[in-house]
Amino acid sequence: MDFFERFAVPHPSFLIYASMVGIGLTMIAIVIGITYFKKWGYLWSEWLTTVDHKRIGIMYLLSALLMLFRGGVDAIMMRSQLALPDNTLLDSQHYNEIFTTHGVVMILFMAMPFIMFFFNFIVPLQIGARDVAFPRLNAISFWLFFMGMGLFNLSFIIGGSPDAGWTSYFPLAGNEFSSSVGTNYYMIAIQIAGIGTLLTGINFMTTILKMRAPGMTLMKMPMFTWSAFIANVIIVFAFPVLTVALAMGTMDRLFGTNFFTTVNGGMDMLWANLFWVWGHPEVYILILPAFGLYSEIISTFAKRNLYGYKSMVASMVLISLLSFFVWAHHFFTMGQGALTNSIFSITTMAIAVPTGVKIFNWLFTLWKGKIEFTTPMLYSMLFIPLFTLGGVTGVMLAMSAADYQYHNTMFLVAHFHNVIIPGVVYAMLAGLTYYWPKLFGFMLNEKLGKWTAWVLSIGFVLAFIPMYITGLDGQARRMYTYSESTGFGLLNMVSFVGAAIMAVGFVLLVYNIYYSTRYASRDISNDPWDARSLEWATHTPVPEYNFAITPQVNTTQPFWDSKKNGHQLFKGKIEKIHMPNNSGLPFIMGCFFFVFGFAMVFSMWPLVIIGLIGILACLAYRSFEKDHGRYISVEEIEETETKLRGAKQ
C-alpha cells in the first residue's frame, strides 16, 4: 500500500472528495455515452486525429469554456470565504490551493486556449489561406496544451494541488516549504502546455508571414491578424524563458539542485526575475489579440473602416517591445534599489502611451459612425471605460515609490482583474458571439446576449471596485481571512455579491447557448453582421478547404469592397486543392507526454523513461514517415460549393 499512499491528497476535505466522485461519475458517463451512441470511431477520425485548423480551434474553445467553469468555481469559493470576517468555510491550506489554481487555470488554461481558438479559427480565414503552415504541428500544439491542462487539473484529486501562488515564488515553492507534489504538477504541467504554445507561435508566425492571399501586403492585413502576429512573436521570444525557469524549478524540486534555494549559492530572486521576464510579455500575449478582436468588432458595427490603421500597428509593435522591459515592476519592494526601480517605473508608464493611442483610435472609429448596438458591440463599449479605469490604476501601480503602499494588497488584485476581465474576457465573449454564426451556422440570441453583458458588468463593478478601497486600506491579498476589527467586512460582502452576480451572468451565457441551439433560425446568410474582412466571404459552415478559389485582396477590407465597391474577390477557376492528411500521431505523442509528466510529478523513474521513449519514438516515426497529403478533386469542390450555395443566400 505504500506505493499508493503518495497519490493521496494531503489536505482532504469534503469538497475535494465530492469533486472526486463528481469527476469520476462524469468520466464514466462520458465513456458510457460515447459507447452507447457508437461515437468512438467518429471521435477518433473527426476530432482526435484532425489537423484542420477549424476543428482544432473548436477543441481549444471547449477546453477554454471548461476551464472557465473550473476557474470560476475557484473564484466563487474564494469570495465566499472572504465574504464574512473570520469565516471558516475554507481553511488556510485549502484557500492557498484555490488561489493558486485559480490563477494558473484562468491565465494559462482559460485565456490562452481562448485566444488560441481565435488564432486557429480566424487567422487562416482572414488571410485567405487553406490551413496553417504546419497543420500537423498545430495538432501537436493542441494536444500538448490539452495534456498539460489535464495533468494540472488532476492535481487536486491525486497528490494535492499546488499552493505557492500562480507565481510560485521560491523559496516558498521549494521542497522545504512546499513538500507535497502540488508544485511538481505546476512545474511540469505548465512546461508541457508551454511547449505546445511555443510551437503555436512558430506556426502562426510562419503562416502569417508566408500564406497571405495575393495582394495582402503586411499593411493590408486585418487588425486581428496583425494582433495575432505580434502576440505570436512575443510567444516565440518569451516562452523559452519560462521553459528554462520551469526546468530549473523542476530540478530544484526533483534532483536537489540549488538554483533557487537559500543555501549553497542559490538565488531565490532569480526565479522571480525569470518568471516575470516571461510573465509580463504573457499578459500582452493575452491582451493584444483582445485588442485585435475589438478593432474588428468596432469597425464592423460602426460601419467605418478602422481609424488610424498605421498607428494601431505601430502601437502594438511598441507595446510588444516594451513588454520585455518592464518585468521588475512586479517586485518593486524586493530590494533592487532606486535606480533600477525608476527605470522600470518609466518603461511601465510608457506602455500607457501606445495603449492610449489605441483607445483614441477606437473612439475615432466610432466618431460619425452608424453605430449598431449588437451584443459584441455592447461588450466593446463596456470595455472602453472599464479597461481605461484598469489602465489608470496600472499607472498608479507603476510608480515605484507609491507601490510600497499598494504592493501585495487587494488594490493590485482589483487592478489586474480590472484589465483582464473587461480587456480579455469581454473580448473573448464578444468575439465568441461575433463569430458564433461562422462557427455553427446560427446566431446567439441578442436579447439574452445583452442581458449577459450587462449582468456581467454590474457584477464586475460590484466585485472589484470595493477591492481598490480595501486594498488602499491595507487588506493583503492571498490571506484566507481577516478579523472583524479591520472593518473590511462590508466591502468584502459587496465583492461576494458582485461575484455571485457574475456567476449569474455566466449561467445566462450557457442558457443562451442552449436556447439558441434549440430555437435560433438556421436560415442565415454567410455574412449576418454585414462585416468587412475575408472570413465572412466564405460559406457557413466553412468547407474544409476554406476558399474554393484563393481570394484577391486590394485593401484592408477586401470583402467590404467586394460588396460595396465592385472589387472582384474570386478570379479564375476552381483547381484541385492539396490538403494534409489526418494523423493520430499528435494525440499519441500527447498521451506519452502525459505519462511522462505524471511520472515526473511522482518521481516514478521507470515510467518516466517509458514516457520519454514513447515521445522519441513518435518523433522518429515522423522522421521516416512518407505523407504527401491528398488532393480534393475539382468535381468534389464543385459539388460542395453548389450544396453550400444552394442552402444559403
Add this chain to the structure above:
Amino acid sequence: MKVDNSLPLEYSTEENSLKILGFWIFLGAEIMLFATLFASYFTLVNRTGNGPTGAEIFEITPVLIETILLLTSSFTIGLGIHAMRIGNKKATMAFFFITLLLGAGFLGFEIFEFVHYVHVGATLQTSAFTAILLTTLGTHGLHVTFGFFWGLFILLQIKKRGLTRETANKSFIFSLYWHFLDVVWIFIFSFIYLKGMM
C-alpha cells in the same frame, strides 16, 4: 503542389520554403532559450557556496578537443550541403557521416568531462554555480545528442530515397540546426571556459 525548379531543391516547393522559415523562427526561440541560460549563468557564476569555482575545475585539453571536433563538424556539414546542391548523393552521405562521427566524438569528450567534474566534487547538487554550469553544458549536449540521431535518420533516408525534395529539405534544415549548435558552443567556449579560466 507547385514546383519551382529555378530554386535549389530544398526550397523548390511552397511546403519546403515554409519549413525553412519555420525552422529559422524556431532557432530564434532557441536563441532565447540559450540566452536565458547564459543570463542565469552570469548571475550565478560567483555563487559557488562550498563548492569549487570554475577556475578550479576547468581543464583546457578536453575543451579544446571538443571545440575542434565541433567546429570541424560544422565545416563538414557545410560541405555536405554543397555536395547536396550539386546533386552528389555519395559525397553528401560521406560528409553527413563524417559530421555525425565528429558529433559523436564531441559527445564522448563531453561525457568524459562531466565524469571528471563529478570526480572533483562538482555535481549538480554542489552549488548554484555547478548546477547552472552543468545545466547549460548539458542543454547544449542534449541538443547535440538529439541532432546526432536526427542526422542519422536523415542519412538513412538519403541512402534509401536519394536526394529528393523532402530529403534535401530535411538535410538543409538539419545543417542550420548543426551550425546553430556550433555558434552556441563558441559562446560557451568564450564566456564559460575562457572567461572562467582567466
